[in-house]
Amino acid sequence: MLSDGTRTVLAGGVSHWVRVAGAGNGGTPLVLLHGGPGESSYGVERSVGDALARFVPVVFYDQRGCGRTQRPADTSTYTMERLVADLDELRTALGADRIVPWGVSFGALLAAEYAVAHSNHVDRLVLHAPPIVDPLHPGLWTMRPGAVDPLLTPAERTALRAQLDGVTKPLERTVAALGAIAQSENAAAFFYHDPSNIPADDQNAPPPNIEVAMALVGDERPELVDDLAALDIPTLVLAGLWDRQVGFDIPRDLATRLPQATLEIFQHSAHSIDEEEPAAYVEAIRKFLSR
Numbered sequence: 001m002l003s004d005g006t007r008t009v010l011a012g013g014v015s016h017w018v019r020v021a022g023a024g025n026g027g028t029p030l031v032l033l034h035g036g037p038g039e040s041s042y043g044v045e046r047s048v049g050d051a052l053a054r055f056v057p058v059v060f061y062d063q064r065g066c067g068r069t070q071r072p073a074d075t076s077t078y079t080m081e082r083l084v085a086d087l088d089e090l091r092t093a094l095g096a097d098r099i100v101p102w103g104v105s106f107g108a109l110l111a112a113e114y115a116v117a118h119s120n121h122v123d124r125l126v127l128h129a130p131p132i133v134d135p136l137h138p139g140l141w142t143m144r145p146g147a148v149d150p151l152l153t154p155a156e157r158t159a160l161r162a163q164l165d166g167v168t169k170p171l172e173r174t175v176a177a178l179g180a181i182a183q184s185e186n187a188a189a190f191f192y193h194d195p196s197n198i199p200a201d202d203q204n205a206p207p208p209n210i211e212v213a214m215a216l217v218g219d220e221r222p223e224l225v226d227d228l229a230a231l232d233i234p235t236l237v238l239a240g241l242w243d244r245q246v247g248f249d250i251p252r253d254l255a256t257r258l259p260q261a262t263l264e265i266f267q268h269s270a271h272s273i274d275e276e277e278p279a280a281y282v283e284a285i286r287k288f289l290s291r
Contacts, residue, residue, distance in 0.1 A: 040067025
């Protein structure tokens with residue numbers, strides 16, 4: 001039986017930070033799989049976590065090497081296969097036969113891979129801005145510089161294009177583009193539809209783990225979408241109309257492929273739907289879980 005509170009759970013030889021809220025609601029727990037890769041559950045937990053815990057058990061945890069979870073001595077364990085195994089060990093340790101993986105951005109990849117590997121333990125799926133594309137798609141990271149380019153100032157755009165001249169590796173181009181937008185005077189427009197929705201700096205927020213990011217970015221499995229579409233799992237796809245990090249087309253097309261998908265479009269959000277439209281976000285998940 002789940003019980004509320006914060007604890008550490010050993011999975012794959014790593015001590016994971018875990019928090020359970022809303023255990024008294026009963027039912028299948030919603031398990032947050034945070035984005036990044038290399039970020040933590042901290043931001044989403046604070047934006048909508050406790051609101052969701054009013055009607056469903058919610059499990060928050062930080063993936064290996066991330067946030068408040070232990071960093072492994074062996075960084076070669078930063079793989080999708082190991083993250084999937086960690087999640088299944090956490091599920092077992094918490095005594096939950098079935099879960100609802102709630103993946104946010106990169107976490108949606110982990111949620112999907114977990115569903116493919118352990119469909120018997122998945123009740124439903126919630127995928128927020130899933131970067132899951134079919135094998136014919138050029139790839140999220142290939143497209144990232146093109147998403148950044150329109151939002152730069154003319155001088156910044158000229159500098160980025162000069163920097164990328166002759167650079168062909170998608171990851172290197174992505175890193176350069178993200179560096180340009182992060183330093184741009186128009187940076188807010190890339191991350192939020194309404195810049196007034198940007199949360200204040202929180203000194204308690206864990207820093208990202210760049211080693212995790214570099215190990216996992218661009219390592220997506222091309223067959224994932226086909227394997228996921230072969231499953232018959234009710235899935236909620238959450239998409240921000242102004243999302244420039246993943247885009248709107250990618251989650252829309254994924255929802256088209258999945259046999260039991262519901263697509264929820266947020267017209268006043270970019271990538272961080274939970275921060276821009278938190279009430280609507282929570283209500284969409286509540287309605288989906290109550291069906």
